[in-house]
Amino acid sequence: MPSRPKPTSPLTIAILSLPESGTMAPYGLHEVLGEAGRGPNALRSLHPTLVAAETGAYETGSGVRVTPQQGLEDSTADIVVVCDIHLEPGLSPEGRWSEEIAWVHRHIAADVLVCSACSGAVLLAEAGLLDGADAASHWIMADLFRDRYPNVKFRPERILCDSGRAGRLITTGGASSWQDLALYLIGRFCGAEEAARIARLFLLGDRAYGQLPFASMTRPRQHDNAAIADVQTWLADHYASSNPVTAMVARSGLAERTFKRQFKAATGYAPVDYVQAMRIEEAKQMLETEPMAIEEIAVAVGYEDPTFFRKLFRRRVGITPAQYRQRNRLRTLGE
Numbered sequence: 112m113p114s115r116p117k118p119t120s121p122l123t124i125a126i127l128s129l130p131e132s133g134t135m136a137p138y139g140l141h142e143v144l145g146e147a148g149r150g151p152n153a154l155r156s157l158h159p160t161l162v163a164a165e166t167g168a169y170e171t172g173s174g175v176r177v178t179p180q181q182g183l184e185d186s187t188a189d190i191v192v193v194c195d196i197h198l199e200p201g202l203s204p205e206g207r208w209s210e211e212i213a214w215v216h217r218h219i220a221a222d223v224l225v226c227s228a229c230s231g232a233v234l235l236a237e238a239g240l241l242d243g244a245d246a247a248s249h250w251i252m253a254d255l256f257r258d259r260y261p262n263v264k265f266r267p268e269r270i271l272c273d274s275g276r277a278g279r280l281i282t283t284g285g286a287s288s289w290q291d292l293a294l295y296l297i298g299r300f301c302g303a304e305e306a307a308r309i310a311r312l313f314l315l316g317d318r319a320y321g322q323l324p325f326a327s328m329t330r331p332r333q334h335d336n337a338a339i340a341d342v343q344t345w346l347a348d349h350y351a352s353s354n355p356v357t358a359m360v361a362r363s364g365l366a367e368r369t370f371k372r373q374f375k376a377a378t379g380y381a382p383v384d385y386v387q388a389m390r391i392e393e394a395k396q397m398l399e400t401e402p403m404a405i406e407e408i409a410v411a412v413g414y415e416d417p418t419f420f421r422k423l424f425r426r427r428v429g430i431t432p433a434q435y436r437q438r439n440r441l442r443t444l445g446e
Contacts, residue, residue, distance in 0.1 A: 125160055127215075133173055145159050148305070183214045212234065215240070230252050271283045352413065356382045359382060
């Protein structure tokens with residue numbers, strides 16, 4: 112039997128942490144990627160390094176201190192990973208991370224593989240790297256991508272997304288998607304056997320359904336359109352009524368085309384999508400807390416046809432109502 116070729120030299124991976132980053136992704140990536148290459152059939156090893164604009168230890172938003180191993184001026188890498196970013200509600204990315212963005216651009220110019228974990232995609236979007244491309248990020252960032260990065264094709268259902276540059280720009284979605292990114296990088300550069308070994312070693316799980324089952328209705332935009340605000344208030348108590356969009360148009364006093372245009376501009380939703388989102392959110396709550404049959408829940412939220420409800424639910428949530436109930440049903444103590 113021919114002998115296996117010797118593993119090639121390690122790949123260097125720069126894990127970029129920011130003051131707005133958590134600690135789970137940078138430290139988790141460092142530990143998991145650092146283990147890669149030790150298996151008997153690994154094609155090569157990986158050498159992760161934690162980098163940051165701050166050269167000394169700094170405190171994250173969670174209160175935990177992070178100590179980078181290198182500053183940005185000292186680091187070049189074969190692979191770059193931008194860690195998650197936590198922004199307080201209402202805070203804009205504008206003017207932030209100029210040093211980090213310039214550092215990422217230098218690696219892009221050198222044709223380096225650039226990845227983001229979870230909301231780290233915001234930095235890549237702010238850098239202009241995702242325009243016209245599909246991009247994954249945490250579902251809670253949907254508002255920000257909709258309003259600030261309209262040229263990015265936001266994919267809230269995806270856990271890992273090829274975002275362009277012939278597979279050299281990768282984004283991921285969800286707070287724990289750094290695990291999926293780690294396995295992807297290990298499989299891509301160290302081999303499938305090594306990725307399987309790492310998955311078993313760290314008990315990294317399957318997210319075949321993506322992150323849609325965990326997502327909530329995207330918050331509608333704040334606006335000052337009184338007619339649309341009145342319709343939204345009415346709909347909160349009447350979403351299950353028949354033909355709600357027709358009733359909304361009549362209540363607004365606007366022509367139908369004018370209403371639909373103003374509603375989309377004010378809320379970010381087409382009227383029918385807004386109604387469906389409200390109904391599905393209510394259905395999710397009922398599936399979690401009520402013993403009702405799925406057919407009864409369908410009727411309760413406004414769908415006389417249970418088959419249509421199931422199809423719509425699966426399209427919007429990523430799994431069937433029965434699967435959602437099984438995964439999320441609230442159980443009382445001792446049940």
